[in-house]
Amino acid sequence: MSGVQFILCGAILGILFPYFLHVAVAKSTDPSEVHALSAIKNSLTDPLNNLADWSNGDPCTSNWTGLVCVSMPNDGYLHVQELQLLKLNLSGTLAPELGLLSHLTILGFMWNKISGSIPREIGNITSLKLLLLNGNQLSGSLPEEIGYLSNLDRLQIDENQISGPIPKSFGNLSRVKHLHMNNNSLSGQIPHELSQLPILFHLLVDNNNLSGYLPSEFAELPSLKILQLDHNNFSGSSIPASYGNISTLLKLSLRNCGLQGSIPDLSKIPHLAYLDLSSNQLNGPLPSYKLSIDMTTINLSHNSLSGSIPTNFSGFPKLQRLSLQNNLLNGSVPSSIWQDITFGGNNTLFLDFENNSLTSIPDAFDPPANVTVLLYGNPVCANTKQPDMVRYCQPQGDKQTSGSSTNSNKNCSPCPTDKTYEYNPLSPIPCLCAVPLGVGYRLKSPGISDFRPYIADFETDLTFLLHLFLYQLHIDRYIWEAGPRLNMYLKFYPDNSSLFNISEILRIRSMLAGWEITLSDTFGPYELLNFTLGSYEIPNTSKSGLSKGAVVGILLGAIAGAGTLSTLVTFLIMRRHSRNQVASKRRSLSKFSVKVDGVKYFTFEEMALATNNFSDSTQVGQGGYGKVYKGILEDGTLVAIKRAEEGSLQGSKEFSTEIELLSRLHHRNLVSLAGYCDEQDEQMLVYEFMPNGTLRDHLSATKSKEPLSFAMRLRIALGSARGILYLHSEADPPIYHRDIKASNILLDAKFNAKVADFGLSRLAPVPDVEGTVPGHVSTVVKGTPGYLDPEYFLTHKLTDKSDVYSLGVVFLELSTGMRPILHGKNIVREVSMICQSGMMFSIIDNRMGSYPSECIEKFVSLALRCCQDETDARPSMLEVVRELECIWRMTPEADATPSESMATDSGKIFTPSSSSVSRNQYVSSNASGSDLVSSGFPLITPR
Structure with missing residues (x-):
């Protein structure tokens, strides 16, 4: 901009300034809300500095991150109407001063790392319509005061660690439509007062520790569409017959709730589309009445249902899945279920009748190509002489699309x-x-x-x-x-x-x-x-x-100092030039300067202060890149600081790669990058601190104080696999880690696994000019001996299956406690040979205590499949995650929340009930192969 333009702008703004100033003064944020916002920020930890503008000017007129304001004509102030801070990597706690935002309609902190309890003062915000706190680390109990929010439409507290009962006061939420409280640690009886909610659509409280009985009063809910209570413990309770009167119900999901008795009459629910009563203790015959023609899914598996499969299980034109496996059903396999379904395009039907007592099939049993029928584990598979029955009698996993x-x-x-x-x-x-x-x-x-x-x-x-x-x-x-x-x-x-x-x-x-x-x-x-x-x-x-006030605020920022603009222009230009010189000087000190938007930059002085000048007492590890220190930032946040060795070119490349990748990767099973330092010939990466160190340390008999139980190991395996699956399928573009190993899997305070160290990672291949995606990346071999994919080592072709191989080695370490290579012996070869000899249990790590034999068998078998020499023989990471989830569901800990599992796993010797032993035998990990034979436990040969 030229000097003439500056003077012209200054003249215009100078004329308008008095008017704008008058309006702006009349429209500023309510002082009590300014105080509240300051307290809210002070209670939060903001490692990426996403709330930096919360220190500048008036909240509403300066356009603070996450705020939407509204003008109230009766008091002349602007008021915060919405506070939404979605996925900003915030931690810390929620301040009680939230209750001072009395005009708030939306309060959202979704997908952060906020801990502590929910302030009861939120119950003072009577205007609140949406309370969105899901995806954090909140704990403590639910405040009764939330039940005072008479305008609340949606409550989302799912995926936290909230405990205690559901308050009876929630029955006062007369305008609530959505109660999403799943995946917490809620306990006690579901209050029947919830049946008073006149427009409740969705009640999701699955994956908690709720007990007692199912309230029959829920039949009085006039608008309920989804009732989802899976994975709770209503042991001894039955499904109330009154549930058949919930005429608005579209989905009823009561999976794995310890329910007994028979299935009630649900024929009066006209549009029921999804019914899941699996993994309970239901008995009696299958329903003989006609269900809704809108059914897409019926899952009654893993119960004790008896009798034959009635003919009314046909006539569902929208049916996609009928799961009846693991019951006591007998008689003939039905052949008419698919008769009313039009198979075109992507329409498919999945029929799972495995592990029943079905003895015969009709003479003309010929399901269409889009129908999958599973009969494994039925007498019909042993007795039939029809050669085409082989395809129905093979064991198959449940493959979601x-x-x-x-x-x-x-x-x-x-x-x-x-x-x-x-x-x-x-x-x-x-x-x-x-x-x-x-x-x-x-x-x-x-x-x-x-x-x-x-x-x-x-x-x-x-x-x-x-x-x-x-x-x-x-x-x-x-x-x-x-x-x-x-x-x-x-x-x-x-x-x-x-x-x-x-x-x-x-x-x-x-x-x-x-x-x-x-x-x-x-x-x-x-x-x-x-x-x-x-x-x-x-x-x-x-x-x-x-609001008018918000617009005025923007204009006010643009015209600040307009009256003296002509004298300030030179000063501003000189100051900007000076800053650029300082920044240029700082960059010149760096050997490999990096600038990544959205990632916090730390000075060398901040790093030195955090580590007591890199004292040996703060060092917690060391690798090829350099040393790792435990640091404490000025705000009290614990961090891990990885400092590159002086003059390391490799470190420079890893430094750049890791910042660029981690700045856009956000998953609960990937270690978070808090920032970086790149000055004074120093390069440092700053991560969230993981108090329980590396998985390798916990598998080492010399370093580990408390041994990991099988359940803990399985959870670690599942968390690691989920993190890598995110890299392969959700990151954009996808990423190959290339250095998965036990020392790169870190454990937080609750032993949740997080994959770390992305210095060797590579982006997955992108489409070429013809739109074809190559199946591999050609690259120089990098990685750690013992974990390297042999095909990648020989061909230099890196694929997603290379990560699968490395993770399979980690699974073998979890199972056996062995190192990948020790005294010239390779863990993959050793475990494979021992399993082929039928002595698998002889090498299971005896430090994990007792474990379910069927689960360890499946886990080791999965590990060996991951470690096949041929790439195509290995499962995909998605298949690995799904199989681990299936194994987890077989364990007694599957009903518990992660925090509870961790609190009780260590040193625990499981005592299964008689009903569970038949499906999932337990063995002591110090038993030898001969002991297992004499005790009646089968020796395992990997399939």
């Missing part, structure tokens, strides 16, 4: 690289390059088992509700998770243009984050996991045009 797609176009020229451009695969304009918005999105309780036939309906539903064209939405990938829940990554593209305008971005984000859309009942409730802007830079989460 997942999907992904690419938007490359081999006939188009490459997109520009200055922004995150890519092709919109559905655009009516050929080869249109656009910058999409990325949205992590999860269906929390879908009423279907297979998403593929419903993809078109979902896309139509969502785009209609968001006021978008169908070609603006692209489902990049989706995957079924435990629950079952459907996790997907969506991309929204501009309407036949390259870029969204800012108002459109704000509108879409506001609708999704404010739950202003209601999907079809088929898909159930959703949750927003993240909202990725890509190359877009927009104002923080305040709404455009939300």
Whole structure:
């Protein structure tokens, strides 16, 4: 800008300044709310400095991150209407001063690391409509005061560590539609007072420790659509017959609740689509009445149901899954279940009748190609003489579907690289390059088992509700998770243009984050996991045009000092020039200067202060990269500081790689990057501190104080696999870790596993000019001996199965306690040979105490499959996760929350009930092979 332009602007602004100043003074944030926001920030830990602007100016007029304000004409102040801080890596606690935000309608801290209890003062915010605290580390009990929130529409506290009972006061929430309290440690009786809620749609309290009986009063709920109580302990209770009168019910899920008795009459529920009563102790015959024709899923497996399969289990045109395995059913295999289903496109039917007493099949048993029938474990498989029965009698796992797609176009020229451009695969304009918005999105309780036939309906539903064209939405990938829940990554593209305008971005984000859309009942409730802007830079989460005061605040910031602008111009230019010189000087001191937006930069002085000048007493580890120190930042946060060895070129490359990767990777099973230091010829990476160190230390008899039980080891294996699955399928672009080993799996205070050290990681291959994705990355071999994929070592071709191999070695370490290579012996070869000889139990680590034999058998078998020499013979990481989840569900700890499991696992000798021994025998890990034979336990030969 020229001097003349500066003077002209100054003159104009000088004329307008008095007017703007008058309006701005009249519209500032309520002082009590300013005080509250200051206390809220002080109670939080913000390692990435995402709330840096919370120290500048007035909260509402300065556009603070996460705030939406509203003007109240009666008092002349601006008031905070929305406080939403989604997935900002915040920790610390929730301040009681939240209760002072008396005009708040939305309070959201989703997907952070906030701990402590929920302040009871939140009950003072009578205007609150959405209370969104899910995906944190909150503990303590639920405050009774939440029941005073008379305007509350949605309560989401799921995926925390909240304990204690559900308050009876929740029965006063007369406007609540959604109660999502799943995946916590809630205990005690479900209060029957919840039956007083007149418009409650969804009650999700699965994966808790609730007990007592199922309230029969729930039949009085006039609007209930989803009742999901899986994985609780209502031992001895039966399913109330009154549940058959909940005429609005679409989904009833009571899996693994310890329920007894028979299945009540559910024929009066006209639109029931999803019924899961599996893994209970139900008995009697299968229902002989006719269920709703809307049924998509019926799961009655793992009970003690008897009799034959009645003919009424046909006539379901939308049926996707019928699971009756592991019961006492007899008679003939039905052949008419699929008769009313039209198989076209992606429609499939999965029929699981395994492990019953079915003795015969009809003469003309010929299911269509889209029908899968499983009969393994029935007498019919032993008695039949029909050769084509072999395909029905093989043991098979439950394979959930997942999907992904690419938007490359081999006939188009490459997109520009200055922004995150890519092709919109559905655009009516050929080869249109656009910058999409990325949205992590999860269906929390879908009423279907297979998403593929419903993809078109979902896309139509969502785009209609968001006021978008169908070609603006692209489902990049989706995957079924435990629950079952459907996790997907969506991309929204501009309407036949390259870029969204800012108002459109704000509108879409506001609708999704404010739950202003209601999907079809088929898909159930959703949750927003993240909202990725890509190359877009927009104002923080305040709404455009939300209040006159907010607009004035922006203008006020632009005109500050307008009266003396002509004298300040030179000063501002000189100061900026001076800052650039300082920054340039700092960068010149670095041997490999790195700048990554969104990652906190620490000075060398801060690092030295945190580690007592890198005292030997603070050193907690050392690797090829350098030493690792335990540090304490100024705000009291514990961190691990990895300091590169002086003059290490390799360290420089790893330093850059790890910052760039970890800055965009966010998963509970990946170690978090808190920041970095790159000055004074020093390079340091700052991570969240993991108090329980490395997995290798806990498998070492000399370093470990408390041995890991089998349940703890299995949880660590599952957490590690989930983290790597995220790298392979959810990271964008996907990533190959390349150095998975026990010393790179860290354990937090609750022994949750987190994969670390991404210095050797490589991006997965991208489509070539013809749109083909190569199956590997050609690269120099890197990694650790004993963990290296032999095929990668020989061919230099790195694939996702290379990580699978390395993780399989870790599983063998968890099983045996052995090192990958010791005295020239390779763990894969040694375990494989011993298992083939039938002596598997002789090498199981005796430090883990007692364990379920069937589980350890499956775990070792999975580990060996991961370590097959041939890449194609290994399972995918998705298959590894699913099999580990299946093994976990077989353990007695599957009903407990992670925190409880960790509290009770160490040193515990399990005493299974007589009913559980038949399915899951327990052995002591110090038993020899001969002991097992004499005790009646089978020797295991890996399949």
